Amino acid sequence: QVHLVESGGGLVQAGGSLRLSCAASGNILGISAMGWYRQAPGKQRELVANITGIGNTNYADAVKGRFTISRDNAKNMGFLQMNGLKPEDTGVYYCNAEVQTYSFPRYVLSPYWGQGTQVTVSS
Numbered sequence: 001q002v003h004l005v006e007s008g009g010g011l012v013q014a015g016g017s018l019r020l021s022c023a024a025s026g027n028i029l030g031i032s033a034m035g036w037y038r039q040a041p042g043k044q045r046e047l048v049a050n051i052t053g054i055g056n057t058n059y060a061d062a063v064k065g066r067f068t069i070s071r072d073n074a075k076n077m078g079f080l081q082m083n084g085l086k087p088e089d090t091g092v093y094y095c096n097a098e099v100q101t102y103s104f105p106r107y108v109l110s111p112y113w114g115q116g117t118q119v120t121v122s123s
Helices: none
Strands: 003-005 010-013 020-026 029-041 046-051 057-059 067-072 077-082 091-103 106-113 117-122
Touching: 003 091, 003 106, 020 091, 020 117, 029 067, 029 077, 029 106, 046 067, 046 077, 057 067, 077 091
Parallel strands: 010 117
Antiparallel strands: 003 020, 020 077, 029 046, 029 091, 046 057, 067 077, 091 106, 091 117
């Protein structure tokens, strides 16, 4: 069993900052890519940023220069630093991770999702 738990969401005024955390736990042998997605009301879930196991990053155009994704491999954690927040950044933010586990007789790489954390940016 693998669980991802996000934290750090909340209500902030436009221009403010938040730092989201994602903690992975369970029978984890390793984590490949990690990513943050968001879903605004009435819209589809979209990629915000992702980071590979060796630290290569990718950002949605809407957040480039404002958000920074990072990870702590030793602690199986991921982070999203969000600066210069805008009302259009409002939504539920989800953590996603590609996690390697062992299920006899083979190693398995599977995607897992957290339950999401609400980010609300007021104008």
